[in-house]
Amino acid sequence: MADSSQSRAQVPNHLGPYLQHPPVAEIEKILSQCFDDFHEALGGHLQLEETPRQHLFTRLLYISETTSVSARLSASWALSLPAMSLIRDRYEQTVRLSWLARQPDHAEMVKYIGSYYAKANKIFRNLTSSQREELENSGVTIEDWMVDIPTKKQKGYLERWNSLPLSDMADKRDKLQPPSSTALDRQTLGDLYAPIYQQFSSVTHFDAYALNMIGLHKTPSDQLVLAPDPSWPAVLFMYDALFSLIQCHESLLAFYDIDCANKFDDLFRRWHEASKRLTGG
Structure with missing residues (x-):
């Protein structure tokens, strides 16, 4: 740091x-x-x-x-x-x-890391073609998974981290x-x-x-x-x-x-x- x-x-x-x-x-x-x-x-x-x-x-x-x-x-x-x-x-x-x-195990960490793929897919999939081209010209590599449309099952799996509201997370944290x-x-x-x-x-x-x-x-x-x-x-x-x-x-x-x-x-x-x-x- x-x-x-x-x-x-x-x-x-x-x-x-x-x-x-x-x-x-x-x-x-x-x-x-x-x-x-x-x-x-x-x-x-x-x-x-x-x-x-x-x-x-x-x-x-x-x-x-x-x-x-x-x-x-x-x-x-x-x-x-x-x-x-x-x-x-x-x-x-x-x-x-x-x-x-x-956390007593790694289950929440798996959800947390999965949220990266969900967010990256959402961002890059919604870029315009000109925006994608500009990023690629600046050296950013846009992989296929970033722009593929996930299935409902895939989306649900990757977005599990976001299913727990922050207020509930804070309350549950206090009980751990x-x-x-x-x-x-x-x-x-x-x-x-x-x-x-x-x-x-x-x-x-x-x-x-x-x-x-x-x-x-x-x-x-x-x-x-x-x-x-x-x-x-x-x-x-x-x-x-x-x-x-x-x-x-x-x-x-x-x-x-x-x-x-x-x-x-x-x-x-x-x-x-x-x-x-x-x-x-």
């Missing part, structure tokens, strides 16, 4: 004024330490002897870490609405990875045996579906609910500006940190057989204390 590491290392130099709030600054430290501990446990960012299964999850964590970087950068500059959309993504990423991490018995492992995700995924999806879907998340707020210079509530950036940092802790900890245990439970449980304790200061709880 060298590229994400290099970009993440530059983020503190560009984070905005919300990092001046002590609880937000503390959560940013927790986030940075979370990913640093993850990479250190793996022996660094350059991985040369991964199994195919491990490399799959290295790529999943790459997507997660770069999404986290983008969300924090947006939130720190009070770009709360795009940050909300990214935190919605972070929630879905965490639910799906944790669901796979807690966690990889260890720490307080972090006992953190649930099902109860966050409505406040995180459903609410922030309004920004992504550009629906009327999103409009009501914007209002007139006074700046420190007593000017009125049209913006989301100024408390949102801190909340977005808080949830991004929670999702990152869950993903990094469970990935190390489930896919790399590396136990850093003490480190991540300590980070979770610090996260919990900072969150209480943010929410007044």
Whole structure:
């Protein structure tokens, strides 16, 4: 994950004024330490002897870490609405990875890999002939299976991963045996579906609910500006940190057989204390 590491290392130099709030600054430290501990446990960012299964999850964590970087950068500059959309993504990423991490066998992984073929077929089969030609001219190889029309049975088999709604996956994930018995492992995700995924999806879907998340707020210079509530950036940092802790900890245990439970449980304790200061709880 060298590229994400290099970009993440530059983020503190560009984070905005919300990092001046002590609880937000503390959560940013927790986030940075979370990913640093993850990479250190793996022996660094350059991985040369991964199994195919491990490399799959290295790529999943790459997507997660770069999404986290983008969300924090947006939130720190009070770009709360795009940050909300990214935190919605972070929630879905965490639910799906944790669901796979807690499985007792490989059945769900088979479904997950099958979904690639279903999605690729759907995308390439619906391209126009000129679009296909342009891709092929740019060096993309379009194989026969990508454009063949699958039978109903084939389609059903490849799309099994998508048959379980995200809300149900989150609830079922919470009922599965966690990889260890720490307080972090006992953190649930099902109860966050409505406040995180459903609410922030309004920004992504550009629906009327999103409009009501914007209002007139006074700046420190007593000017009125049209913006989301100024408390949102801190909340977005808080949830991004929670999702990152869950993903990094469970990935190390489930896919790399590396136990850093003490480190991540300590980070979770610090996260919990900072969150209480943010929410007044």
